[in-house]
Amino acid sequence: MxxxxxxxxxxxxxxxxxxxxxxxxxxxxxxxxxxxxxAKTHYSYRYFYELYNLERDLSRLDEFVIKPSNGSAGNGILVIVGREEGTWLGINGRQYDISALQRHISDIIFGVYSFDNQDAAIIEERVxxxxxxxxxxxxxxxxxxxxxxxxxxxxxxxxxxxxxxxxxxxxxxxxxxxxxxxxxxxxxxxxxxxxxxxxxxxxxxxxxxxxxxxxxxxxxxxxxxxxxxxxxxxxxxxxxxxxxxxxxxxxxxxxxxxxxxxxxxxxxxxxxxx
Missing domain, CATH: 3.30.470.20 (ATP-grasp fold, B domain)
Structure with a gap:
């Protein structure tokens, strides 16, 4: 090394x-x-106040990936593969409502996945x-x-x-x-x-x-x-x-x-x- x-x-x-x-x-x-x-970037969020529009933004998407801009080793990446009655389905089989997605994106912005440095959350197309x-x-x-x-x-x-x-x-x-x-x-x-x-x-x-x-x-x-x-x-x-x-x-x-x-x-x- x-x-x-x-x-x-x-x-x-x-x-x-x-x-x-x-x-x-x-x-x-x-x-x-x-x-x-x-991969096409649908949205990005650098500040918490921008999450005010999150539900509106995600309502237009059925499949997408959430990832930290400064993350590494795949940490903080969430893959959404579909929607079911007001919730989104992750590739891991779990269901996420808008509150859960907002918490995850807030963690990204706060720096949970980038060594506690403020980060941006990316919403991009799923490959x-x-x-x-x-x-x-x-x-x-x-x-x-x-x-x-x-x-x-x-x-x-x-x-x-x-x-x-x-x-x-x-x-x-x-x-x-x-x-x-x-x-x-x-x-x-x-x-x-x-x-x-x-x-x-x-x-x-x-x-x-x-x-x-x-x-x-x-x-x-x-x-x-x-x-x-x-x-x-x-x-x-x-x-x-x-x-x-x-x-x-x-x-x-x-x-x-x-x-x-x-x-x-x-x-x-x-x-x-x-």
Whole structure:
């Protein structure tokens, strides 16, 4: 971790540029004019008084995602998949009335999910996952994480949610990591909590030899994103929607678990680019 920070993060990423990765709204403002595919932002709330219009705003939406602009590790994200008689249904099977949603958004603004710093809540469109990815596990949103250095892809993995991860694509919370071959876009390895597996622990679906849809487009948009931001060492997270890739966020200090998932040390790959 120290080698990553001292050798790559801090020499190539100025701290003054970290906000482009930390703030999802700022990132969207930067990338949207470039045609990078992003989930549509329906509403955003930075101040408590703006929640006066929340019920009116949400009455127009059946499906949406609530997330903190400065959150991390999937914390604070709430996925709504439908409505039933005045309440909204979460992907976790729970029902939420307007008061519950208002409390959740208030927590986001207050900074509960961003280290007690005041934050903004984003209401954005729900990405409908590609059927091929749903075959592995359909209760949550998988993503592809790419490590980029000097605008070039270094390593890639897909993070597939599980019941244990509560539908979140977070390895530390129990998601499955798939090592992805950069050239072919096919999964070569699958790891769960440091243990090699071949099938999803909940669905039983095979995980090896899976061809990630839209792989060439994923690489293209990841490269364009890396070229557009001042960070030279970063992680890029992309979901795979029905119609194509959707960029979720970028990370100035991506974790190193990706090299374990791929069973390949990252340093020689980085040095080859340097």
């Amino acid at each position: 120290n080698m990553r920070n001292l050798g790559y993060v801090y020499p190539h990423n100025a701290r003054s540029d970290f906000p482009i990765a930390n703030d999802k709204l700022l990132c969207k403002e930067k990338l949207a004019p470039l045609g990078v595919p992003l 409908v996952q590609h059927p091929k990815i749903n075959q592995m596990f359909d209760r949550g949103l998988a993503d592809v994480r790419l490590i980029m250095f000097q605008h070039q892809p270094v390593q890639a993995m897909s993070r597939v949610p599980t019941v244990a991860s509560d539908g979140k694509a977070n390895l530390h919370q129990g998601a499955v990591g798939l090592g992805i071959d950069l050239k072919t876009g096919c999964s070569s390895d699958a790891m769960l909590k440091g243990t090699a597996i071949s099938h999803h622990p909940d669905s039983g679906a095979p995980l090896l030899g899976i061809e990630i849809p839209f792989w060439d487009e994923i690489i293209y948009h990841a490269t364009r994103t890396a070229e557009a931001v001042p960070l030279k060492y970063l992680g890029i997270d992309i979901a795979i929607g029905e119609q194509g890739p959707v960029l979720l966020e970028i990370n100035a200090r991506p974790g190193l678990e990706i090299q374990n998932v791929n069973r390949q040390a990252m340093r020689p790959l980085l040095e080859a680019i340097r």
